[in-house]
Amino acid sequence: MRTAKPQFESLEKCLSDHLPPKELAEVKRILYGKDIPKLDINVETKRLAEEHDFEIQSYNFEANVEQLRAPRIVKIGLIQNQIVLPTTSPVKAQQDALYNRIATLIKAAASCGVNILCLQEAWTMPFAFCTRERLPWCEFAESAEEGPSIVFIQKLCVQYNMVIVSPILERDNNNGEVLWNTAVVISNTGHVLGKHRKNHIPRVGDFNESTYYMEGNTGHPVFQTHFGRIAINICYGRHHPQNWLMFGVNGAEVVFNPSATVGDLSEPLWGIEARNAAIANSYFTCAINRVGTEVFPQEFTSGDGQPAHRDFGHFYGSSYVTGPDGSRTPGLSRTRDGLLVAQLDLNLCRQMKDSWGFRLTQRLDLYAKSLTEATNGDHVPQII
Template sequence: MDKKMISENGETTTADGSICGYDSLHQLLSANLKPELYQEVSRLLLGRNCGGSLEQIVLPESAKALSSKHDFDLQAVSFSADKEQMRMPRVVRVGLIQNSIAIPTTAPFSDQKRAIFDKLKPMIDAAGVAGVNILCLQEAWTMPFAFCTREKRWCEFAEPVDGESTKFLQEFARKYNMVIVSPILERDIDHGEVMWNTAVIIGNNGNIIGKHRKNHIPRVGDFNESTYYMEGDTGHPVFETVFGKIAVNICYGRHHPLNWLAFGLNGAEIVFNPSATVGGLSEPMWPIEARNAAIANSYFVGSINRVGTEVFPNPFTSGDEKPQHNDFGHFYGSSHFSAPDASCTPSLSRYKDGLMISDMDLNLCRQYKDKWGFRMTARYEVYADLLAKYIKPDFKPQVVSDPLLHKNSS
């Protein structure tokens, strides 16, 4: 009931101009176009794997039952790859969870956190019984995305890497033999109790493999995150798990092609992009950036955005000349996967919690490196040289001026 209230607030208070009555772009198109037209539109919008040949994964009834009972969107589709002679297929089942918060932000913090844990439990169970090998949760999943408020009291949600949320997830990792990527607000006890926006990588035995801290911190609109934590100091680690090499590009890092590139240079086969972003700001970018990264770097990308509108107790302004208000706008969900061959899955709902599952043969990464040759033709030495020059204060851009310019512009 609380969820419903929050969801309704989201749909009525958001100013993103969206119409109601549809769950996702692809649901809207499939419901309103003739099948042969939808197939052609899918070919153009989703690429080869989805152009009429999108293969649905058959999930166990127990997973579907959890989805029905707990009212979350559940989609499962498969990316194909060519058979090779010298390597066996390396098919991995990967899951993404998107969710709204569970109770109002006015509730006691420990209740809020516990309610999110309770809400996620059946979704993680569904991933587990569906045989998901690697599961990623959304950015700062243990809390509302309170950074818009600039209030420091929300820092109480921060945890050390081996804190409460990690312990909660370690049980699932062990139970289901599942790698879990857990993006949290981290408090670094050993370094003056500062905070970071961090993804904890939990191995399939429940062990902590490592962590990655968000590299690029936004200063845009209500994303006042630089009030709370600084640019990450963990580089661009790729985590070698039993199921493949994974990395995490947290939220705003998706706008930085160099960040995507670095995970690729370090050998990532799947890069997760746990995010929190709202319709009025970023929705037309959402299907572009992750997919471009998958193409350019020959890896899979799993994009996650939280859902719903989060209403805060005290009003705040947004640096946009508009009146003070109590919410951040509508987090539009729309989690999905992109592949190295430029294909992508349809998206989860813009409004509902959801679990997106895909099977992906990681051999597709090297197949597309070989096919398109982007690494081979990248001329990294040219760009190493350019960037080395660019970061110096006396950098001069390479500009060729029309010699007649001053004559013309007089």
């Protein structure tokens, strides 16, 4: 059985601890683009963070002032968190403990004035999908329209006038009780705007999730909220550029990427993929990863020759936001629960489209023709 090792807290803290200010500023410029100014955090939020032991960061993405358009300001929030109780605890107890924890973090987001908030992938439960056990994990599955976590989140949406993206394990009661990995979008009035089901299901090492659910059937929906147009690219979909592309084609201004991924598997890719998508598609991206190590009662194997184990490794947090100009915030901690708040001027999306001309120069007609040919069974690659 693997043993837990001490975890590196964050790249940003390491740089700040060891680089002189001048060199630190230059390194951050190269790593993160232009400097994103911090926003002040009010006393109430600081009190909640200290009392309930979570990190809080807040930043401001500014756009150029225009003569004919007023700024389109929206505050978004990302929450990363560990499970609260051991995976051996009763299902209801685990569920209630997570509700209590998330209620506190959402309260802190509300005190910062957040308009749209996104939780991490399958926030209502441990990330048990790679154990390949059906019980008790399937008991966490619920209706995307009236499940217990939906009712819980609806009340908070109304209370705080906040749109919340709530990723859950969905049980589709209308179609044979099939399970899906789903993100539910709940409006600031408490109504379920709709849902998106995970398009791409991993089959990599421990992360072989098709035991529980298959590829989603909801396409690439964009949700028109009171505060802006948002979309959700769930976890493994971030590895597929076409997935990001289609949310942009459909008009997204902010794309959330709620995830659950561990250091040994994907961390070198983490800071690149969502940032690259923001640049290529001229929208804001929000990468969200859970944090902590979740230990399960039964050993399981990966089918890759490695010894049996009871955990997937360390979920490394590091949630961040990127602007369409490529500038990005530092990441949250690799080891602590956290709330990241970012104030966005959505005018920056159009300004970057005009500046770089990616929409002007892309060739959707060419891609569509080539992709259609590639899906034919007799396709011959264009190799000369």
